[in-house]
Amino acid sequence: MPPVLRATGLTKVFGARGEEALRLAGEGVARDEILRRTGSTLAVHDVGFSVERGELFVVMGLSGSGKSTLVRLLNRLIEPSAGTVEVDGQDLRALGDADLRTLRNDKVSMVFQHFALLPHRTVRENAAYALKIRGVPAAEQRERADWALRTVGLLDRADARPDQLSGGMQQRVGLARALAADSDVLLMDEPFSALDPLIRRDMQDLLVQLQTELHKTIVFITHDLNEAMRLGDRILMLKDGRTVQLGTGPEIISAPANAYVADFTSDVDRTRVLTAGDLLREPRMTARLGQSTGEVLRALGAAEANGVYVLDADRRIAGVARDDLLARARQEGRTAVGPRELVADYATTAPDRPLVEFVHLVGRHPVPLGVVDDDGRLLGVVPRAAVLDALAAVPARQEG
Template structure:
């Protein structure tokens, strides 16, 4: 496994004059409120550790005041940490001098802000290529990269416009294009869509999903919206009062919330859009092979109290479904091997990454559970209707957020 692009260890930030005393109290286990009561210092982030793999979209989320915006600014040393380390490609940012840090910010880390941060007196193209201009790139390279990035986000036709001529969604696309044109190792996105109206926000989420599928950027994405986190994140770090509450994939967090705080968040999530066929995958209770004896398969069906079974070829691709009635007829007629006469196309399949909302209508319509197949049509497992119902009804009992 390759080394992570970003490694964070014990990252901590205290705002206030009595920093060392606040760090000592936090190390003794005191919470943010008590540390503030004793020192008048704010424990914004405390002892946060994680790694981000190359190509991963890593989400940091929490309510307002949880420390997520402070954390993202610690990642590129816009804010100096009180303790802990941040490494980008193995380089500790705290060990860099000002010139080296500027180089890392220009070459290694780009940021997309909530409120766009575009230069109003420059064109869309000039804004998109600004990081390259700062690096001293040739004008032709600036234009080439900027136009590629603008085309990628669907704005090349507005390259000569000014930011004030664009809608909010378009301005955010320019901010994203600027980060893409810079081609940095790590892309930091600080609640980039939260200022947009719901429809434009959804369009931007669609765009980011498409770009990530095509470009596989390494992204740290900050949000307070768990549905957005669940939709976009490969993994999610949940913060409360500056501390890590839980780190895991969306389905892991939904299935096993670490505490009542996380459980309260997950109760509001649309699980049909988060859980996929792969998350609910089960081994089939029974399968058969072409050439098996119909009598043996019929007896096995009786043992599991089913009336149909997937029949697979030598490559585990689905040849069809053998139903009990056709198997019984094959036995009566003396046929000794399963073949096309015993099979019917009475089944449905889906890909492992397909969300429940896209296949729930297929459940319970066939004598066999919904099949999950890979790109070559091989059977990976099944999704029983009961497994879906159980996952969608598993809402933990919890208190309300304060």
């Protein structure tokens, strides 16, 4: 399917001498020099990316990097100086005012940093506001608003006013309003940055849970790298309005594009970013039920290993065949690997489990930690050396 949202060559200049600033930017002149020469600010320059349906796409950068300008370009709250934005293949530049309002009401919702709640309306009325603007019948407004409030854990406060809620609760109302609208794309502009650390963590947990259940398409803006790494399927890093790297969290911390990214990621807690899937390796060997005990024992000797996963016909783990049990089987005349040669001396994990949650299981068995899918099929293994390498790795600094 085509991406839900696509930005191409997106550029924004603030100031009277925009054309000159664009020309200088095209020549590679730095933002500060453009400002000095023209008095114009190059807020965003030549940024391009696409967001797939159901993806949580993070745009991250420090203050002044252009991320808040970028998110407002995505629904034409700010007019671009150059470039295009498409939502479901529709070029936003081609839309008149009425169509643009319809797009913002129906297809692209926004969750703001400072909640943007209507103080004179109840929590339920705030959650239903986008539906009211669309002219949705009152009964449906209430039904969908109550569903959204229940989803974010606030249905019991539906009749309260915003000023009766804590900051975290107010942000939940903002999120409920976006969920009730059921837009194709949610734009979230640093929605948790005004919250204290504990509430912020709770909101991150809630967003992760909702994304698992609802699979919304989200563009999430943040200046917090750990938040970006925790939430994002992919991360676009900005500096001075330009893209410096686009990739998954593990890709960015393991292969930073330049010294700026390497510095930025140097303090990231890798144990919370890297998952079993990121450290996955093909097993050096596996065996199958019914295979010759002598053949498996010789293979273990050649691999200098003490044990091997034995798989059934569907690649589910039947158990582990250890070298000592295989040797005993041969002595006792058993020529095929069967249940008597197998032990449950292994551990497994899911591919999306973060390293911090399974590191204690690594290196405790005669076989590496197994990574299995929902049906118990072996996808690969996480060797102890792969974990140590990932934790010890310090990205090489590059020029630029």
